[in-house]
Amino acid sequence: MLDISSRVRVHVETLPATQNDMGVCDAFEQYAPAGKPDAMNAPHPPKVAGIDSTVPAPAHTVAPATGTTPSAAAHPQNAPGALLQDRLAGWVSDLTTLHELTERLVRAGTLDAALDELLRAGAALVGARRGLVALEPADGRGPSTTVGLGLGRADLGHMETVPRGALPHGRILDGLPGGDDGVAEPDLFAEKGLDPRHREVAARLGYAASYALPLATGTGTGTAGRLGAVVWLYDEPAEPVERQRHLVGLYVRHAAEHLARLLELEHTRASMATMTEELLPSRLPRVAGVQLAARHRTCPSGGGDWYDALPLPDAALGLAVGSVTGSGPSAVAAMGRLRASLRAYAVMEGEDPVAVLSDLELLLRLTEPARSATALFGYCEPAVRRITLAGAGHSPPLLLGERRTEFVETSVSAPLGMLACWEAPSVEVQAEAGDTVLLYTDGLLHRTGDPTDRAFARLHAAAAGVPRALRRDPGAVADHVLRAVLPEGAEDADTSEDVVLLAARFD
Structure with missing residues (x-):
């Protein structure tokens, strides 16, 4: 029997959904690091991207897929089971973290609070310090707004001077090809085709890489159900590893559904207020x-x-x-x-x-x-x-x-x-x-x-x-x-x- 700590809580809906997305065996391969444990298994610092996170750090680390330990060499029949147990523990720990982050998101009862929580939790998952979310529902009902994490009004104003198609979240909002699965720019200044204005703004604001994801409900592609886009900014050239991408993708999917409900509530409240004032x-x-x-x-x-x-x-x-x-x-x-x-x-x-x-x-x-x-x-x-x-x-x-x-x-x-x-x-x-x-x-x-x-x-x-x-x-x-x-x-x-x-x- 696998010895997994009883304090690890797994959401009864999140776990089957993730199994369907990945497959248990695929998850083991997905989470096996190459050479060294990735950032998701490393001990969390006390503050990530300006957050004092109350989410506990994963209690397990994934053992390297290559090489053997002395005990494994002495008892080769126990090595596969121990490796499987360690990988499963790391997978469950990630699901627990994902569950607690989504619980915190659901407790955000207003649209502004939910957008702020989305940025902060996503920054912790991908290891970024700053970011922004651009809310622009495809149905045109609004509201349309841009909220920043670690970016002031002046910083957001500078980014608005960059041609929309030159920004990763702008390409997602415009429905350009390649945006449905996210847009990664691991080293902005190494890209030869980078827009000059984008290069100038990135240097002014001090970010060198970005990772953007669409905010959309449902499983379809295109602009149907699209609410906006979220992008996280790195101070140095960087890119989230595959495991981080998968976790933040699941989180953003849950966040989009919650934001859609809050948007509908905002529309209802606005309609009721308008009708009341007209009477x-x-x-x-x-x-x-x-x-x-x-x-x-x-x-x-x-x-x-x-x-x-x-x-x-x-x-x-x-x-x-x-x-x-x-x-x-x-x-x-x-x-x-x-x-x-x-x-x-x-x-x-x-x-x-x-x-x-x-x-x-x-x-x-x-x-x-x-x-x-x-x-x-x-x-x-x-x-x-x-x-x-x-x-x-x-x-x-x-x-x-x-x-x-x-x-x-x-x-x-x-x-x-x-x-x-x-x-x-x-x-x-x-x-x-x-x-x-x-x-x-x-x-x-x-x-x-x-x-x-x-x-x-x-x-x-x-x-x-x-x-x-x-x-x-x-x-x-x-x-x-x-x-x-x-x-x-x-x-x-x-x-x-x-x-x-x-x-x-x-x-």
């Missing part, structure tokens, strides 16, 4: 006596929060915020339908906010009985600085003035669609000159991660802490409140909560 006001109305500002943060999956501000007869103004349960395309579509309906009801009977929400509740109950929503509608009269409010399961507005910061007490009521018939009394808010009323959705509170009472306290403290110099601008007030309420990174967090903040300042 919300493209601009806020200008009404004498009041200044308006709105801030909207869409969750990645698309949420159902909305806001609205529409001019009404008699120089009045309708203000509304609301939220539909759920997330995704169905919630966004429902949000659009409810917002459009509320606008119609507001035009017809906006001076009675209770009637507006009652009509909206009836529509929701009849047309979408499985869905509920919260809403807050205010009939604003800027000339007398008065707002008449009605709320359905919604958080109370916040009034920010020169001498007060307080929540407006609204009646406690159920969300729309929760009761057989909704109705609740309205309340009036009498503002003063310079006062700002903040209307918001529950997502602002939920994204804090705090219990409800602490989230309300955080919001109150943020509003009270708005500097005096900013209070004349409702947009500046809204921005300050968002920065103070949401913890660092909460605006970009992967959450199902939208955030809506509508600010109205009375002159």
Whole structure:
């Protein structure tokens, strides 16, 4: 029985896939070094290509295929088994390293993080120090970007001045012959046909060799499924050995599949954000006596929060915020339908906010009985600085003035669609000159991660802490409140909560 350490973990999917790619016997021949162990079996330095790798170095080295040891000469019947065992141990060790690198890649949940991990892990596998990945999906949907490892913006700019066809990754991106299996340039300055500009840039940046691979999904050739190309740069003439090429090829294949999923997620998020923004006001109305500002943060999956501000007869103004349960395309579509309906009801009977929400509740109950929503509608009269409010399961507005910061007490009521018939009394808010009323959705509170009472306290403290110099601008007030309420990174967090903040300042 082969004595292989039990701590070596082999991925149950990676191992059969690699066996199919190589064959076990082929793998033994593939990994047998000529003369001396290659770089993949040498002890890893503590830092490779600027990486503090947490991946353990292979625990076994492959014995030379030629020559015999004294023990092997004394016991010739044991030599083939020992050699086979050592080669198998080295093969399993490489697969373990590959598995751990792919696990680290999968933990990169954003496109930028995945590209950075691809460059760093690939540099460690091929023994390079620098590199770049050019993302240029063949379907044209984007995004198109270039990310460097050990290369600054100026360095990437210099490389962009080289004719595209003269660069190895440029040939891959253009689908030129010979790029599907990678492009190796072991000694740039020894090549007679090297483009003069490429020679000049390579000398300026200090690299003398490169190894490039395509980033593509599937097994086909050509541009179908191509996402881009990745290239690693060597400071001295060098070239990855066959074993390194095979391992980095397997890794890049896994990386391309992961990048394709992240790209699709980016496309979905962009589409949802665009659809949500199109369903919300493209601009806020200008009404004498009041200044308006709105801030909207869409969750990645698309949420159902909305806001609205529409001019009404008699120089009045309708203000509304609301939220539909759920997330995704169905919630966004429902949000659009409810917002459009509320606008119609507001035009017809906006001076009675209770009637507006009652009509909206009836529509929701009849047309979408499985869905509920919260809403807050205010009939604003800027000339007398008065707002008449009605709320359905919604958080109370916040009034920010020169001498007060307080929540407006609204009646406690159920969300729309929760009761057989909704109705609740309205309340009036009498503002003063310079006062700002903040209307918001529950997502602002939920994204804090705090219990409800602490989230309300955080919001109150943020509003009270708005500097005096900013209070004349409702947009500046809204921005300050968002920065103070949401913890660092909460605006970009992967959450199902939208955030809506509508600010109205009375002159």
